[in-house]
Amino acid sequence: MTPDRTSGLSMRIREQAEAVFPVIQAIRRDIHAHPELSYEEFRTSAIIHEYFKALGIEPEPQFLETGVVALLQGRAEGPLIALRADIDALPLSEENACAYSSQHPGTMHACGHDMHTAMLLGAASILAGMRDELSGSVLFIFQPAEEKAPGGARPLIEAGLFKRFNPSAVIGQHCFPNVPSGKVALCRGSFMAAADELYFTVSGQGGHASAPHKASDPVLAAAHIITAAQHLVSRVAPPHEPAVVSISSIQGGHAPNVIPSKVVMSGTMRTMNEDLRRLLHEKLHETVRHVGEGLGVEAEVEIRQGYPVLYNDPEITRHAAIACSEYLGRENVIDSEPLMTAEDFAYYLQEKPGTFWQIGTGLPEQDRSNMLHSPTFDPDENALSTGAGLLAYSAIRFMDYFAGEKG
Structure with missing residues (x-):
C-alpha cells in the first residue's frame, strides 16, 4: 500500500473513530457502572451480542457460557485477523465519584476491560461499514475471565475456537495509565511474565518458646525457606534472565511464648522464560524439602501454574509498529520494556502468531493513584477512539501483510 493510500485510509478511519466515540463511550460507561x-x-x-446484531453480524454460537465471538466477512477471500478484548471486572470496591461509578459494591472495572470492550465494539462498527472493501475477514473475540486463573483464553481455545477459525494473527491491546493517552507501546519477544502461585506448608513440633530445643520450630524453618527462595533468583536464575520470587504472606502462631506446630506461607514466582520457569519449579521443590529436613520439620510447596510467558511474535510486532506509526504518527509509537505482570492473552500466542500492545490512557496531570487494579483507576476516555481506530486500521493492514505486502 502506497503512502498516499495509507494516509487516506488512516484519515478515513480516524474520522469514523471520532464519529463512533459517543456510542462506545456510552457503552463503556454503562458497562463500568454494571461490572461483572x-x-x-x-x-x-x-450488550455485545445485541451490538453485533445491530451491525448485521450474527454472533457465533457460544463457546463458553459467557463471552461473544463474531465473524465479519469481507467482500473477498483473504486472511483472517483476530482481535481480542476481555470483559470481566475485579473484586474491588470503586472509590471514584462519578455518574457512572460501579453500582455493585465490591466489584469494579479497575483494569480497563470496559475500555477494551468498547474499543473493540468501535472497531467492529468501523470495519462493518467497510466490509465491501475488505480483502479478508475479522474475528472479534470478547473473552470472559481474564482476571481469574485459569482465565478464559485457554478454555475458549479448548472449546474449539481455533478449530473453528484459523486466524493468521491474533491482536490485542491493554490500557496502561503510565503510557500517555494517544500513544502506544510495543515490545518484541517476551513481553509479560509467566505467573505461578506458591503455597508453602511447614509442619513441626510445637512447644514452649522458652525451650526451643524441645520443639521443632516451623517459624525458624520458614525464615530459612524465605532466604533460600531468594537464593534461587540470585544463584540459579542467570543474571540476564528476569525472575521474581516473592513470599507475600506468612501465618503461624498466636502467642509470644508458644512455638506453633505449623506455618503456612504464600507468594508468587514470575519468569520470562519457560525453560527457566521449569528449572525454578524443580529447584524450589528440592530447596524447600531439603531446608525442612535440615531443620527437623516437614516442608513442602504447592506450585499452582498460572498464565504462561506472553511472547509477541517479533515479525508481527514489527509490522504492528509500522501500522501504529502510520495511524498515530511515528512519534506516538514507543518501545516498551518487558513487564512482570501476567496476561492470559499468552495462550492465544502459544497457538497463533500475534502481538499484544499497551495503549496509553494516562494524562500528564493524573494522580499517582490512577493505576491498574486501583480503586481509583480512571483512564482517559479519549483513548476509546484511539483504540477503536487503531484496531480497525491494524486489521486492514495485517490483511495486506498476509496477502503478500511486506511493507
Missing part, C-alpha cells in the same frame, strides 16, 4: 466478575459477565455479553 469472571464467568458472570451475562449482562455484558448480552
